[in-house]
Amino acid sequence: MTLSVALGPDTRESTQTGTVTSGDVLTAPDIPWNLVIWNDPVNLMSYVSFVFRSYFGYSEAKANKLMMEVHKKGRSIVAHGSKEQVEQHAVAMHGYGLWATVEKATGGSAGGSGKGKGKRG
Amino acid sequence: MAKAFKYGLKGIRGHLEPAERELLRSLFDDVISMLEPEERANEDPLAALVGLDTDAREPSDRALRRLLPNVMKNDDDASLEFRRYTERSLRENKIGALKAAALSLDREHLVLTPDDARHWATALNDVRLVLAERLDIRDDADADNVHLMQDWAQAEDVESYLALVYNFTTWLQESLVQAMVHSLDARR
Numbered sequence: 001m002t003l004s005v006a007l008g009p010d011t012r013e014s015t016q017t018g019t020v021t022s023g024d025v026l027t028a029p030d031i032p033w034n035l036v037i038w039n040d041p042v043n044l045m046s047y048v049s050f051v052f053r054s055y056f057g058y059s060e061a062k063a064n065k066l067m068m069e070v071h072k073k074g075r076s077i078v079a080h081g082s083k084e085q086v087e088q089h090a091v092a093m094h095g096y097g098l099w100a101t102v103e104k105a106t107g108g109s110a111g112g113s114g115k116g117k118g119k120r121g
Numbered sequence: 122m123a124k125a126f127k128y129g130l131k132g133i134r135g136h137l138e139p140a141e142r143e144l145l146r147s148l149f150d151d152v153i154s155m156l157e158p159e160e161r162a163n164e165d166p167l168a169a170l171v172g173l174d175t176d177a178r179e180p181s182d183r184a185l186r187r188l189l190p191n192v193m194k195n196d197d198d199a200s201l202e203f204r205r206y207t208e209r210s211l212r213e214n215k216i217g218a219l220k221a222a223a224l225s226l227d228r229e230h231l232v233l234t235p236d237d238a239r240h241w242a243t244a245l246n247d248v249r250l251v252l253a254e255r256l257d258i259r260d261d262a263d264a265d266n267v268h269l270m271q272d273w274a275q276a277e278d279v280e281s282y283l284a285l286v287y288n289f290t291t292w293l294q295e296s297l298v299q300a301m302v303h304s305l306d307a308r309r
Contacts, residue, residue, distance in 0.1 A: 002264050036194075040187075041253070041260050041261050042258060044291070046295060047298045050242075050305070095211060095215065095243065096246065097246035099190055100190075101191070101192060101193055102193060
């Protein structure tokens with residue numbers, strides 16, 4: 001991802017404290033698929049975070065955390081669900097121009113982090 | 122000179138010079154023509170109607186492959202199967218956003234509703250993804266090099282011209298996303 005050099009960093013103080021986490025409230029034990037977002041050098045960090053907020057309804061804090069994970073680790077699991085659910089998310093992400101894939105979850109409830117760190121697709 | 126998008130009482134406003142609008146219109150049109158599916162002689166009209174494309178293939182063009190990526194990293198067969206059911210509508214949605222953004226270029230002063238803004242943001246993003254492939258931007262260092270190109274007086278070849286266009290669309294998208302973030306904050 002890239003940080004635009006033309007505009008300075010957004011200096012607005014955030015008053016949000018991160019209470020909205022509705023998008024990923026799947027609790028069933030059998031939810032074996034992940035939605036993965038991959039890093040690329042084009043998509044703006046602000047845009048990726050905005051997409052996570054507006055599409056998944058994630059809080060600003062959560063969206064930024066996932067965005068930074070994509071940026072630093074090369075990828076991040078941003079949602080879980082049934083195969084159909086994550087495939088639907090993937091198409092939506094492709095619509096936004098984000099590089100998304102789906103994969104079978106391996107081993108338990110990895111809460112949106114960890115695997116494949118540092119890998120660049 | 123274009124003005125950065127700003128969020129205010131009437132929505133998201135922007136201002137573009139005629140030359141900038143012409144540039145954006147041709148960029149949007151270029152990406153639209155890349156995305157437009159080829160006409161096929163023996164196509165099943167019912168399949169087309171429900172968005173099924175039994176002849177869908179992974180695109181050979183890198184830029185198009187970035188716009189329409191495989192849904193699975195290591196399973197080409199499953200990705201192709203998925204592509205047959207989804208790619209046509211993905212193309213249509215992208216074309217729809219690009220056309221909507223191009224339409225609003227008829228006016229000098231842009232006032233964008235939340236839907237307009239989303240169309241603009243995805244249209245600019247798709248344009249930037251295509252330009253980045255043409256500029257061979259593969260990693261952050263490549264992107265930083267392209268960012269160094271800021272002076273239109275230095276545009277002496279296609280590559281430097283593309284870099285300037287890329288930086289302009291990056292700046293425009295960044296300002297639009299900042300305005301969209303402000304509107305998101307205001308609605309919460």
